[in-house]
Amino acid sequence: MSKPLAIGIAGLGTVGAGVANLLRANADIIAARAGRPIVVTAVSSRDRHKDRGVPLAGLRWYEDAVTLASDPGVDVVVEAIGGSEGTARALVEAALAAGKPVVTANKALLAMHGRSLAALAEERCVPLAFEAAVAGGIPAIKALREGFAGNSIRRVAGILNGTCNYILTEMRLRGLQFAEVLQEAQKLGYAEADPSFDIDGVDAAHKLAILAAIAFNRPVEFSELHVEGIREISAVDIEMAEALGYRIKLLGLAEKGEAGVSARVHPCMVPLTSPIARVEGVFNAVVAEGDAVGRVMLEGRGAGGGPTASAVVADLIDIARDRHTPVWGAEERMLNHAPAIPMQRHRGAYYLRLMVWDRPGVIADVTAVLRDASISLESMLQRGRAPGEAVPVVLTTHDCDESAMQGAIARLAALDSVLEKPALIRIETL
Amino acid sequence: MSKPLAIGIAGLGTVGAGVANLLRANADIIAARAGRPIVVTAVSSRDRHKDRGVPLAGLRWYEDAVTLASDPGVDVVVEAIGGSEGTARALVEAALAAGKPVVTANKALLAMHGRSLAALAEERCVPLAFEAAVAGGIPAIKALREGFAGNSIRRVAGILNGTCNYILTEMRLRGLQFAEVLQEAQKLGYAEADPSFDIDGVDAAHKLAILAAIAFNRPVEFSELHVEGIREISAVDIEMAEALGYRIKLLGLAEKGEAGVSARVHPCMVPLTSPIARVEGVFNAVVAEGDAVGRVMLEGRGAGGGPTASAVVADLIDIARDRHTPVWGAEERMLNHAPAIPMQRHRGAYYLRLMVWDRPGVIADVTAVLRDASISLESMLQRGRAPGEAVPVVLTTHDCDESAMQGAIARLAALDSVLEKPALIRIETL
Numbered sequence: 001m002s003k004p005l006a007i008g009i010a011g012l013g014t015v016g017a018g019v020a021n022l023l024r025a026n027a028d029i030i031a032a033r034a035g036r037p038i039v040v041t042a043v044s045s046r047d048r049h050k051d052r053g054v055p056l057a058g059l060r061w062y063e064d065a066v067t068l069a070s071d072p073g074v075d076v077v078v079e080a081i082g083g084s085e086g087t088a089r090a091l092v093e094a095a096l097a098a099g100k101p102v103v104t105a106n107k108a109l110l111a112m113h114g115r116s117l118a119a120l121a122e123e124r125c126v127p128l129a130f131e132a133a134v135a136g137g138i139p140a141i142k143a144l145r146e147g148f149a150g151n152s153i154r155r156v157a158g159i160l161n162g163t164c165n166y167i168l169t170e171m172r173l174r175g176l177q178f179a180e181v182l183q184e185a186q187k188l189g190y191a192e193a194d195p196s197f198d199i200d201g202v203d204a205a206h207k208l209a210i211l212a213a214i215a216f217n218r219p220v221e222f223s224e225l226h227v228e229g230i231r232e233i234s235a236v237d238i239e240m241a242e243a244l245g246y247r248i249k250l251l252g253l254a255e256k257g258e259a260g261v262s263a264r265v266h267p268c269m270v271p272l273t274s275p276i277a278r279v280e281g282v283f284n285a286v287v288a289e290g291d292a293v294g295r296v297m298l299e300g301r302g303a304g305g306g307p308t309a310s311a312v313v314a315d316l317i318d319i320a321r322d323r324h325t326p327v328w329g330a331e332e333r334m335l336n337h338a339p340a341i342p343m344q345r346h347r348g349a350y351y352l353r354l355m356v357w358d359r360p361g362v363i364a365d366v367t368a369v370l371r372d373a374s375i376s377l378e379s380m381l382q383r384g385r386a387p388g389e390a391v392p393v394v395l396t397t398h399d400c401d402e403s404a405m406q407g408a409i410a411r412l413a414a415l416d417s418v419l420e421k422p423a424l425i426r427i428e429t430l
Numbered sequence: 431m432s433k434p435l436a437i438g439i440a441g442l443g444t445v446g447a448g449v450a451n452l453l454r455a456n457a458d459i460i461a462a463r464a465g466r467p468i469v470v471t472a473v474s475s476r477d478r479h480k481d482r483g484v485p486l487a488g489l490r491w492y493e494d495a496v497t498l499a500s501d502p503g504v505d506v507v508v509e510a511i512g513g514s515e516g517t518a519r520a521l522v523e524a525a526l527a528a529g530k531p532v533v534t535a536n537k538a539l540l541a542m543h544g545r546s547l548a549a550l551a552e553e554r555c556v557p558l559a560f561e562a563a564v565a566g567g568i569p570a571i572k573a574l575r576e577g578f579a580g581n582s583i584r585r586v587a588g589i590l591n592g593t594c595n596y597i598l599t600e601m602r603l604r605g606l607q608f609a610e611v612l613q614e615a616q617k618l619g620y621a622e623a624d625p626s627f628d629i630d631g632v633d634a635a636h637k638l639a640i641l642a643a644i645a646f647n648r649p650v651e652f653s654e655l656h657v658e659g660i661r662e663i664s665a666v667d668i669e670m671a672e673a674l675g676y677r678i679k680l681l682g683l684a685e686k687g688e689a690g691v692s693a694r695v696h697p698c699m700v701p702l703t704s705p706i707a708r709v710e711g712v713f714n715a716v717v718a719e720g721d722a723v724g725r726v727m728l729e730g731r732g733a734g735g736g737p738t739a740s741a742v743v744a745d746l747i748d749i750a751r752d753r754h755t756p757v758w759g760a761e762e763r764m765l766n767h768a769p770a771i772p773m774q775r776h777r778g779a780y781y782l783r784l785m786v787w788d789r790p791g792v793i794a795d796v797t798a799v800l801r802d803a804s805i806s807l808e809s810m811l812q813r814g815r816a817p818g819e820a821v822p823v824v825l826t827t828h829d830c831d832e833s834a835m836q837g838a839i840a841r842l843a844a845l846d847s848v849l850e851k852p853a854l855i856r857i858e859t860l
Contacts, residue, residue: 139577147569
């Protein structure tokens with residue numbers, strides 16, 4: 001058996017400690033599959049004496065994570081610090097510059113600085129691996145970048161944030177409002193004290209930027225993405241969705257067509273018959289559509305110490321075996337530069353909910369606005385009757401232009417009889 | 431860009447022609463991802479003049495497939511002939527012996543001769559790749575062997591035969607009997623003229639043998655598998671399953687525990703809430719359970735020219751990039767030799783359907799047999815009332831021993847009041 005592969009882990013939170021523990025627990029299996037032992041030789045964390053369930057005896061310990069990169073007894077750096085700037089970025093850059101492979105679970109870093117890091121990795125001919133950055137233990141990066149490599153990939157989509165999927169599932173099952181479930185999720189530790197990163201769609205967008213770059217061999221600037229979260233999803237919309245044969249999911253969707261590449265994160269209504277509609281709670285799913293393979297869905301736990309460690313260790317085994325794949329699936333000079341399609345040029349079907357005064361003429365006003373915007377209705381439903389009070393009116397449209405819809409929404413919001421900001425949810429089939 | 435990788439394809443049926451066409455259609459994308467062009471330089475087929483939609487101009491053509499292995503202008507051999515013996519086996523052995531990588535979709539060959547072929551490939555340090563052999567375009571081999579390589583895998587299971595899943599789905603949706611749907615499937619080309627390979631579970635068992643060997647790093651002899659097909663599934667069982675909250679699927683299931691490895695293919699009742707219950711029609715799915723990653727499911731098309739070609743080309747790209755993985759996930763000397771657990775030692779829950787005379791005392795006779803075999807009932811249901819005529823009695827059990835159940839079945843079949851061979855379907859949760 002060859003010489004062991006020596007790992008330095010920076011950060012001993014859930015991810016770093018999970019990796020250290022998995023490497024120890026499954027040492028024999030991992031050595032057999034990697035062709036040599038994989039052993040942790042050095043770690044870095046802020047507090048040496050905090051008990052993380054990781055025995056530190058015999059390991060070199062660094063207060064400054066960046067020094068891990070220059071330890072000659074470290075072959076590969078695992079970056080488990082997090083954040084797109086600061087120490088995490090400095091460490092990854094230092095390790096790549098020193099010719100050391102890097103494994104990271106850091107989606108924010110990849111989404112914000114993936115382009116320059118990929119260039120650095122390619123220049124130094126050194127692996128930069130990040131299976132754990134997207135969809136936890138689901139081998140989504142490997143499936144897309146290697147498994148579907150023979151395909152022209154038309155679309156990649158997914159439920160990429162477990163916190164949002166948990167909240168939407170609980171709202172539906174228990175008929176609760178967003179704020180109630182969020183508070184509960186925070187108590188249970190499923191949502192952060194400051195939940196905005198998850199619930200505003202930013203985390204899902206980081207992951208989608210990575211998936212899109214790999215699917216299309218085209219780095220995606222984070223600023224090219226359209227991002228909406230789930231704060232405005234109401235219990236009534238979830239109920240109406242079910243009645244219409246849909247389920248509401250926060251999806252990331254990236255598509256490549258003749259005109260270019262689009263990438264967007266927003267709540268969607270997906271048909272109940274679609275496999276992704278059944279992916280509930282904290283589970284994640286990634287759907288890819290290739291010209292040869294058709295549609296494939298991968299489903300599993302998207303977060304947590306175990307799944308994340310599983311993905312990091314898979315990357316380490318690839319490195320131990322010298323299985324190398326360029327960051328975006330192809331070398332820099334072979335990447336494509338298809339233009340980004342802005343959200344204003346999206347076309348699709350929409351669900352629209354208006355709270356209106358229940359009085360004669362309201363529906364005529366509403367439908368006139370849509371007609372003037374050349375938006376064709378598929379269905380209209382006024383729920384309940386309460387003359388002189390507020391009632392919801394729900395409309396679904398045939399495919400129309402996002403720009404036309406946004407114009408119509410502004411005009412609807414300005415009508416006297418419309419009492420709240422209209423709720424808009426895009427309908428997607430996948 | 432490096433020198434092109436030259437491919438020789440043996441067999442120009444659906445698989446071989448599909449590979450040739452995909453390599454041409456997506457040549458640019460594939461070259462970018464492979465780091466060099468992948469081009470077909472030679473083919474072998476029985477009839478040079480049969481039009482297969484593959485332009486043969488400029489390609490060397492061989493009547494004898496085995497000679498492809500010795501063509502110095504062929505770097506990699508794609509075996510698309512099929513069958514576990516004869517030309518396919520001779521070609522694969524010749525190519526490996528000549529130090530040429532082989533890519534095949536041939537599950538029968540791998541299941542029957544994988545052990546000796548893996549040894550030959552390892553001895554010559556040459557890749558033997560077979561992603562297309564299991565679950566078509568779903569990257570199940572890659573996910574298990576690389577993506578989950580950090581895990582101790584407890585179980586791998588799946589819907590591995592699209593023909594059976596199609597038949598079971600149609601029986602359920604349309605309330606038809608097995609023979610009716612089979613005949614229709616044959617007319618539509620979803621089932622072969624001689625369907626026994628599919629419907630008796632042999633094809634699924636070949637695939638399961640491969641998955642189990644990879645999941646557990648333990649070659650599985652085909653004779654170690656317990657194999658049952660779907661011929662005896664009746665419309666009434668499908669109806670009863672739904673009423674009890676289950677769906678009937680032909681599953682392959684391989685498990686590894688303290689005592690050893692078990693692998694079996696048979697019809698199962700799975701809870702309707704289980705994701706695999708929703709995988710319908712010709713779709714395949716593979717579920718893996720690892721100690722770190724938890725449960726992951728992969729779902730997609732399990733057959734057809736496109737999905738199969740997608741998997742073969744993915745293997746070719748791995749070879750072009752020198753990404754190498756041992757056949758069973760670890761080198762021969764690192765494989766484990768856990769004992770095989772025979773079906774007689776299985777423990778599980780069962781569904782049992784008896785056709786009995788509707789007369790007093792029958793249920794007492796039946797339950798006495800089960801009591802004497804120490805089998806504990808979970809539910810009992812007699813459907814309809816027809817005094818003096820035949821009616822179905824359906825029982826479900828708590829976990830019990832397969833050997834006890836087989837003994838009880840024999841005694842039940844011998845009862846005067848039991849009119850047909852009892853129907854037995856195992857209940858699985860996954």
